[in-house]
Amino acid sequence: MTHDAPRPSYTIRPVAAEFRPGDPAAPWADITPIWIGHYLWLANDYRPAVEVRLCWSRGFLHVRFRVGEKRVRVKYTKFQDPVYKDSCVEFFIDAFPESRQGYINFETNAAGALLAAFGPDRSRREPLWPEDLAGFDVVSSIPGPIDGEHGAAEWTLEYRIPLALFRKIYGQEVRPGHRAAANFYKCGDETEVPHYGAWSRVETPAPDFHRPEFFGQVVFG
Amino acid sequence: MPARNILTFCVAALLAVSASAEAGQARGSVTVVDSLGRKVVVPERVGRIISLEPEVTRIIVALGAGERLVGVDFFLRNHDRLFPLVFPAAGRLPVVSNQGQELNYEEAVRLRPDIVFASPSEFRMTEAIERKMRVPVVALASMGRFQDLFSEIETLGRILGREGRAAELTAQFKDRLDAVERLVSSKPAEARPSVYLSFWGSLVRTPVSYEPVDAAGGRNAASGLLPDYLGTVGVTISIEKILLWDPEVILVQGNYPPAERRVTVESILRDPRLASLRAVRSGRVHFTFGFWYWWDPALVLVETLYLAHLLHPEEAPDPDLVRVGDIIFKDFYGVEGVFGALCRLLECHEWTTR
Numbered sequence: 001m002t003h004d005a006p007r008p009s010y011t012i013r014p015v016a017a018e019f020r021p022g023d024p025a026a027p028w029a030d031i032t033p034i035w036i037g038h039y040l041w042l043a044n045d046y047r048p049a050v051e052v053r054l055c056w057s058r059g060f061l062h063v064r065f066r067v068g069e070k071r072v073r074v075k076y077t078k079f080q081d082p083v084y085k086d087s088c089v090e091f092f093i094d095a096f097p098e099s100r101q102g103y104i105n106f107e108t109n110a111a112g113a114l115l116a117a118f119g120p121d122r123s124r125r126e127p128l129w130p131e132d133l134a135g136f137d138v139v140s141s142i143p144g145p146i147d148g149e150h151g152a153a154e155w156t157l158e159y160r161i162p163l164a165l166f167r168k169i170y171g172q173e174v175r176p177g178h179r180a181a182a183n184f185y186k187c188g189d190e191t192e193v194p195h196y197g198a199w200s201r202v203e204t205p206a207p208d209f210h211r212p213e214f215f216g217q218v219v220f221g
Numbered sequence: 222m223p224a225r226n227i228l229t230f231c232v233a234a235l236l237a238v239s240a241s242a243e244a245g246q247a248r249g250s251v252t253v254v255d256s257l258g259r260k261v262v263v264p265e266r267v268g269r270i271i272s273l274e275p276e277v278t279r280i281i282v283a284l285g286a287g288e289r290l291v292g293v294d295f296f297l298r299n300h301d302r303l304f305p306l307v308f309p310a311a312g313r314l315p316v317v318s319n320q321g322q323e324l325n326y327e328e329a330v331r332l333r334p335d336i337v338f339a340s341p342s343e344f345r346m347t348e349a350i351e352r353k354m355r356v357p358v359v360a361l362a363s364m365g366r367f368q369d370l371f372s373e374i375e376t377l378g379r380i381l382g383r384e385g386r387a388a389e390l391t392a393q394f395k396d397r398l399d400a401v402e403r404l405v406s407s408k409p410a411e412a413r414p415s416v417y418l419s420f421w422g423s424l425v426r427t428p429v430s431y432e433p434v435d436a437a438g439g440r441n442a443a444s445g446l447l448p449d450y451l452g453t454v455g456v457t458i459s460i461e462k463i464l465l466w467d468p469e470v471i472l473v474q475g476n477y478p479p480a481e482r483r484v485t486v487e488s489i490l491r492d493p494r495l496a497s498l499r500a501v502r503s504g505r506v507h508f509t510f511g512f513w514y515w516w517d518p519a520l521v522l523v524e525t526l527y528l529a530h531l532l533h534p535e536e537a538p539d540p541d542l543v544r545v546g547d548i549i550f551k552d553f554y555g556v557e558g559v560f561g562a563l564c565r566l567l568e569c570h571e572w573t574t575r
Contacts, residue, residue, distance in 0.1 A: 006254060037258070037451065043345055047451035068447035153456070154447050197451075201258055 008200050008216040010034050012054045012061070014176065021062070021158040022139035028064055031055050036186045036197040041207045046193040050089065050186045056174075056220055060135070060160040065089045065184075067110070068154045073147045073191045074111040080127055083109035089157060090185040094212055095166045095174060097181040103212050104128070104169065110155050112140040118169055122210035132169075135162035174220055181215035253376050255360045256341040256369070263357045263380050264335055271329055272338040273318055273346075275301060275514040277361050280374055282308045283390060283518060283553045284383040291332045292317035296514055302478065302566050303517055307554040324350060336380065342452035362515050365454045367398065367432050370518060390518070393552060397522055398436060401529050404537045405438030414532055417442045417468035417500070420511050421455060422483040424492075425463070428454045428512070433521060434472070437528035438536075442466040454512075460494055470532065471500040475508030479568050507531055508572055519553040523560060527572065542572070 019026045036050035049068035056062065072087035084090070086109035094103035102120035116133065119125035138159035142150055163174055174180075186197035187209070196207050200216035252262050271292040272278040278297055281287060287308050295318045297304050297311065304311055317329045322343060329337070334356055339347045341360040351358040359380065363370035371391045378387020405413075416439040418427050429446045431454075443466075446456050473484055486506045495501050509531075510524045523546040529537040546560030564570060 006258065006260065008258070035451070039344070039451065045345075049447040049449070049451050051447065066447055068449065 007214075008034070009219065010054070010216065011219045011221040012056050013221050015055045015057050015062075018057050018059060019062075020139075021064075021137050021160055026062075026158075027055065028053055031064075033066075034184070034199055036184055036199050038199075038201040039195060039197045040202060041196050042194060044193055044195070046195045047197070048186065048195070050184075050197060052089075052091075052184045052199065054218070056163070059164075060162055061166075061174075062158070062160045063091055063106075064156065064158040066154055066156050067186065069110075070153055071149050071192060072110045072142060072155060073188065074109050074113075074142060074145050075147070075190075076109060076113050077111065077145060078113060079130065080115050081113055083107050083113050083115050084187055085190040086110065086113075087155075087188045087191055088186070090187065090209065091182065092185070092209065092212070092215065093180055093182040093218070094215065095180045096170045096172050097179075097212075097215075099170060099172070101170060103181070103215070104165075105210070106159070106161070108138065108140075108157055108159065110140060110142040110150075110157065111144055111146075112138040112142075112157060112159070114138065114159075121212070122208070128165075132165060133162075135164065136160065176220055178220045180218050180220070181212060182218045183209070183215045185209050251379050253359060253379060255376070256362055256364065256373070257344055257347065257360045259347075259360070261357050261359050263359065267335045267380055267382075269332065269334045270336055270338065271317055271332060271334040273322070273324065273343075274338050274340045274360075274362055275304070276363060276516055276518075277338040277373070277377065278311075279304065279307070279517050280377050280390075281381065284374075284377060284381055284386050285555075286381045286383060287311075289381070290314055291334060292329060294318045294322070295320055296322075301513065303513070303520065303559070303563050306559045306562050307550065307556050322346070326353060330354060344452070364452075365428065365430060365432065365512060365515060367394075367436075370516065370521075371395070374518070390553065394518065394522060397549070398525065401525050401537070402436050404529055405533050408438050408533065408536070410440070413438050413440050414469035414505075415440050415442050415466065416470045416472060416532070417463055417466060418472045418474070418509075418511070419484050419489070420474040422474070422477070423457070424484050424489070425459060426455055426457050429456050430454050431511075433509075433525040433528055434532075436525050437532050439470065439528065439532045442468045463495070464497065467497075467499055469499050469503070469505060471498070471506040472509040472511075472528075473506065474511035475567065475569060475572070476510045476513050478566065508569065519550045519559075520563075522549055 015027050031053040033051040033053045039047045051066040053064045074086050076083050084107050088109050090107045092103050092105045104118045107115040116128040117125040140157045141155045184199040202211055202214045250262055250265050254260055269291045270289045273294045275297045292315045295316055298316045318324050337350055337358045339358050339360045341362050347358050347360045361373050363373050374387050374391050378384045416434050427443045429443050429448050431441050434441050448454050449456050489506050500506055526540050543561045550559035
């Protein structure tokens, strides 16, 4: 009776001025959000509202998450730590899907600790190195390790990815009108209430975010 | 254009539409995308319907397919004051869910539905029903957005073979909504009053989005907050937050009979914690209708007109709400005098005779 869900699409708005994460003059209010709308696999009814906004400039792809969670867990603080066990948001992007090289996973806990790798699937992934990510900046409203209430109804996380990273990995340039494949996730494997949310629905029987066949489309506007 | 002329134009636009029914017709199977983004294939002829989503049930009736309902949900049967007025036959239909929104599978199977409509807020139930009953389950709701209400009406029109009537309903709705929005379109942002909405029987529970307020030329003070969880538009805030926002207008959900209202205009006006608010000092605290398991499509249109008058009485003078409301309901449901009867049930004469 049901078939695969149609894949969602989002146009990433271009912005003229460069800005850093956390800049109060950033144009986020003018950017249309998308929502992590599918909580999958676990029947615990924990469904925090997660809004994602993206824009891109001459040098960077900017990503901003707003997460409706009063209680968070942040245990990991170092680059390439298993941050998906903490209160975590993730952005997976195959910037040039027609080249069939693979996708990059950016996984960040609520304090901004990053895990990032590149490869075609879950089993074949190469961790990114700090030098790959020169120019990557991240800012979060959660300053560091915590387990419980953080004093507000929501937390925000914002980062910018240098477009040079895509050039380096794929050997190609992102241009206006370019179509990439991506998905956005919310998870917390070892949080008080484990959960798995996705923007583009993942049609697998067990938790698995590393399924690029279920990515949606993002268009560089 | 003088205000009175604009009003005349508005009411004329409100009245210049009429309802007509159409016969269903046999077609090939229909594939629809529901509010959860699922593609669902439904049979070519949907003759027996169970609806667990009140908003869907109301639209089914407005589409002229109410006679195909074979089961309805607990809320609609026991708590909806409006639905018996527009579809009295619902009183004879079996109730297939309990107060906790759980489906009585035994009863549901006995009713041999061709399709079940569920709420997208109960997303696990959607798949559980489909798996257990082996019938198509479509999760639909506007989730409080006009555009999604139009999509919902159109999707139901396709499923029920009532595309023409669905197009008519959405065209009527859009025309009337446009007419209201035009009344206040000249208002700059700073002239649109900030509005706090006390909904769901709680002073501190409010929707982060309420499009009738926007359409009527107001600004929802809670706009931009995240909802408490996915599938709702409600957020629980603090009294301190309301004091910080200092709204110019407070709207209280009054879609309950007076004896069941836990928050009232009077209780807010008398609350010493709120005495400093601009809305309280100026007496701009009013009832409105609000969500009632999402919307009744006719009622939200009447509400938007009412709010335009409330927020901008100069631009949107008294619209003779009972008369216009009765016309809107007649066009949606083909029944006379519904809005007036609802006003009497809810004792909302103080809203309609200001």
